[in-house]
Amino acid sequence: MTMLRNIWKDKLAAISLSILAIVLTAGIFAPLFAPHDPNEVNMKLRYAASSWEYLLGNDHLGRCILSRLIYGIRPSVLWVLAALAGSVMLGTAVGFVAGFFRGKVDAALMRVCDVMLSFPGYVMTLAIVGIMGVGLENILAAFILTKWAWFARIIRTSVLQYAESEYVRFAKAAGAGSFHIIRRHIIPVTASDVAVVASSSFGSMILQISGFSFLGLGVQAPTAEWGMMLNEAREVMFSRPELMLAPGLTIIIVVSAINFLSDSLQAALDPKLRTSTSKAAEQTSAVSAKQLLGREVA
């Protein structure tokens, strides 16, 4: 709760959080929020400008752009969130096992991670899509498969750090079981690292998935998706560039909100960042080094 309050104090973070809350709700309850059916074709309204009935205008098939944006939240944000959750869980589980039990298990798991991390993220995703075929579900599967190793690495490092701490040693000496120690003493402290790492890659994942759809490798027409909408708009880019605006700005707003939130989350969760300036600088450099290796921009 203190964490939430800290985030709330930060104006920018509060705005970001509200934007995300609205986007997520609108996506989940899309039929309630969308004024029209996203796939309803109306050739009379081709390229119509915005009107009271169609707030953002209509696309090349006369479909309501606003409704398509709202339905597009599902593949563009909600499914990405699900894939992120999947890879974070997988990565966290592996990271915990490796960091807590050490020894041979650790060595073996880390070698697997090394191999996974030696394929650049984009290439691995393209490879999986190339073999399994195009489609959103294959890209999501590829995301889970490629991102977990990176999460596992970071979680392992932070587990290692806490597993060495005095109170965990004390718990061990007092005869607490491994499971109890993990649940009571390690999960709570590493949760902040997980949150920071996960939120920092959320934005880039949204950019990537829209990029893949833009290339025609992800969501297939006529499903509404932001990258797909931009792909359709690209064909008439020179005559009607305004069609690129709505989906493009939506992506920018959502991704910026996530990135801002991720930054303030980092600051709110990390007490060291709040107290002394010199420590803070060290901390930020360590975190950004971690982030850099995993962040690929779409």
Place this chain on the structure above:
Amino acid sequence: MGRYIVRRLLISIPLLLVISFLTFILINLSPHDPAELVLQAQEVPVITEELLVQTREELGLDQPFLVQYIEWAVACLRLDFGESYVTGKPVWSILGPAFFNTLKLTLVSVAVIVLLSIALGVICALREGRLVDKSVRGISFFLTSMPSYWLAALMIWYFSVKLDLLPTSGMDSLASYVLPVIVIAISYAGIYFRFVRSAMISNLNEDYVLYGRACGLPEKKITKHILKNSLQVSVSVFCMAIPIILGSTVVVENVFAWPGLGSLSVKSILSRDFPMIQAYVLVLAVAFVLFNTLSDIINAVINPKLRNDL
């Protein structure tokens, strides 16, 4: 030092072997029969069982798995990645030129990114918390949140169509580099400059800076020392930028119709050209490992402390 380099190189060999093996079995994970795909790609009208058996034999698919792998891996060392299912031409004759086109684009972009990040990072670090710092960070935040293909489309629309200053696509002259490089640089410099900035700031608080000031060294000289130390940390990050960008120019290349790996990979995926996809994955993964090794070695040259790690 020589010993470190040799050992670091030896470590990457098993990794390369595992990578090649994974790339090889990738094709076997496909729900499609390669022989069928070849016949489909060659537009054979009726695919009979006989024809399938014959094609499998031609492709060597009837041999034991391990034999297939070893033959393939040995051939790869000679850059013989087989023949494209679609065109029937050797894979490398298409992939090779595309690889160098992407490499050119990547190297130019990385050079721009390094210069931009260092310049912005230093300016922001020296004015930490002031207006310049805040506005640069704010702008970079929005720029990194922007889909690069969107930015690319806007730039084509404005600079190529409206102002008619630069070519919209292709790789015909030096001018063709401008837009793709700008788009890639904008997406990445926003991330990398933050790294330089925080490295500078953490150095600002070091004791040697305080000592320098206490001794009355001019601010310029102190800044030079800080810069040198923070760039040491950044070198490996910049080295790794090369393979990362090499593997992620897909979107930008497609927008600008750059005749590189990105365009080629999407085309191959859409036409299910498995040998091409396989070679693409292998070439980029190997490049990734090699650059990683190189950046470790460069790091060890700069910072002798790291040499004991192996």
